[in-house]
Amino acid sequence: MKKYIVVVLLVVIVGFAGILLYQNFYSSQGTITEPGDNHVGGGSNVLDYNYTPVGIHITLVKFSPLTYAFMWITQSPTNLSVVQFRYPNGSETMISGVQIEYKNLYWHMVTVSNLTPGLIYKYRVGDPELAMSNYYFFKSLVENDTLVFTVYGDQGINKYSRMAVDSALNFDPMFNIHVGDLSYGGSKVDIWVRWLRIIEPLAATRPYLVTVGNHEYDGAGDLSDMNIYFPSAEPSYNYWFVWSNSFFLFINLGPHDDAKLDNNFYGWINESLYYAKEVLKLKWVFVFLHYPPYSSGISHGSSPAAKPLLELFDKYGVDLVFAGHEHNYERTYPLKNGVVVSRNVSTYVSPSGTIYIVVGGAGGGLYKNFVEPAPEWSVYREARYCIGVVEVSGDRVVFKAVDTVTGEVFDEFEIIKK
Numbered sequence: 031m032k033k034y035i036v037v038v039l040l041v042v043i044v045g046f047a048g049i050l051l052y053q054n055f056y057s058s059q060g061t062i063t064e065p066g067d068n069h070v071g072g073g074s075n076v077l078d079y080n081y082t083p084v085g086i087h088i089t090l091v092k093f094s095p096l097t098y099a100f101m102w103i104t105q106s107p108t109n110l111s112v113v114q115f116r117y118p119n120g121s122e123t124m125i126s127g128v129q130i131e132y133k134n135l136y137w138h139m140v141t142v143s144n145l146t147p148g149l150i151y152k153y154r155v156g157d158p159e160l161a162m163s164n165y166y167f168f169k170s171l172v173e174n175d176t177l178v179f180t181v182y183g184d185q186g187i188n189k190y191s192r193m194a195v196d197s198a199l200n201f202d203p204m205f206n207i208h209v210g211d212l213s214y215g216g217s218k219v220d221i222w223v224r225w226l227r228i229i230e231p232l233a234a235t236r237p238y239l240v241t242v243g244n245h246e247y248d249g250a251g252d253l254s255d256m257n258i259y260f261p262s263a264e265p266s267y268n269y270w271f272v273w274s275n276s277f278f279l280f281i282n283l284g285p286h287d288d289a290k291l292d293n294n295f296y297g298w299i300n301e302s303l304y305y306a307k308e309v310l311k312l313k314w315v316f317v318f319l320h321y322p323p324y325s326s327g328i329s330h331g332s333s334p335a336a337k338p339l340l341e342l343f344d345k346y347g348v349d350l351v352f353a354g355h356e357h358n359y360e361r362t363y364p365l366k367n368g369v370v371v372s373r374n375v376s377t378y379v380s381p382s383g384t385i386y387i388v389v390g391g392a393g394g395g396l397y398k399n400f401v402e403p404a405p406e407w408s409v410y411r412e413a414r415y416c417i418g419v420v421e422v423s424g425d426r427v428v429f430k431a432v433d434t435v436t437g438e439v440f441d442e443f444e445i446i447k448k
């Protein structure tokens with residue numbers, strides 16, 4: 031039974047928000063280390079951490095780019111759940127939150143709003159009288175800058191899962207997006223803890239945003255576990271946020287990749303895209319969902335559940351759609367009404383279609399076989415452990431597919447929109 035233990039206190043000791051030096055970011059950041067194989071985030075000793083925060087991760091709350099939730103786990107209940115910011119002059123600010131008991135662990139969350147854009151924050155979490163984590167740094171999101179974000183799906187808890195994290199860190203993204211099938215833990219809480227420990231170096235140093243895959247429904251059959259392990263301001267995990275000239279839309283199509291789309295849900299997606307393009311008139315629209323609208327993999331292939339969305343992506347000129355589910359990499363030409371609108375491979379100037387990308391190679395085992403011959407819409411497909419890296423800079427978006435084992439950029443293209 032869930033039990034809310036603490037909801038109190040806020041201590042503010044002086045606040046001076048100066049800019050910390052960003053150099054030494056990675057060399058000085060703290061990590062939770064433990065005996066055994068650090069590639070599985072805990073090895074056999076996964077529950078041996080008592081009051082020490084583990085699995086520290088940040089996500090956006092209410093999908094404001096400047097309101098973050100800080101989350102972590104302890105094995106024992108603490109008196110306080112606190113995020114402590116430390117500033118260059120030695121002053122500190124502490125903000126407290128809540129903890130929930132779930133499956134014999136304590137899940138802590140602190141919400142911090144009104145972050146100063148573009149500031150480097152140094153922080154740690156925990157209970158000051160019992161145990162605090164090491165320090166981490168993050169840079170709060172800032173508008174009108176070049177945005178780099180990373181994206182991957184289908185991760186799990188093996189050594190390749192950690193390689194996805196390390197590869198993403200190499201690009202120092204402003205945030206990371208997971209397109210579903212996170213830990214494959216189902217109802218096994220220890221798997222979820224191990225996954226959270228694997229992603230911690232990435233997820234504690236920038237927002238880690240998730241959409242839901244079919245395996246998030248394993249175990250309980252609904253999202254009740256997921257809402258504890260990786261809560262979202264929207265419990266259905268359907269949400270969006272705006273960053274500068276870009277719209278990020280997260281769609282959860284549920285536990286089955288051939289489910290029929292609900293009319294109300296279709297309406298919400300339609301309204302969201304209308305708001306992005308017709309009201310806000312944003313230049314770039316990125317969509318994230320688990321089931322790929324286009325895939326020539328033989329394990330799942332193109333998702334029937336995603337098909338009804340294609341007309342909306344066409345109508346509003348969505349630029350890039352990211353998915354997983356197929357554990358491999360594939361990228362389409364720009365498509366409209368199912369037809370290839372450009373045969374260019376690496377540069378697209380104001381294309382009139384949407385490019386669909388599968389990045390399902392974050393660790394969950396590879397699906398190596400594709401339909402032969404390749405469909406005419408498929409530009410590049412390969413079974414590799416991989417992540418996607420996206421750079422948004424004004425009128426230009428550059429996408430790179432990166433092999434997480436070799437570091438090689440094995441596919442790349444740019445879109446220029448005047």
Ligand SMILES: [Fe+2]
Binds near residue numbers: 354
């Ligand atoms: Fe999946």
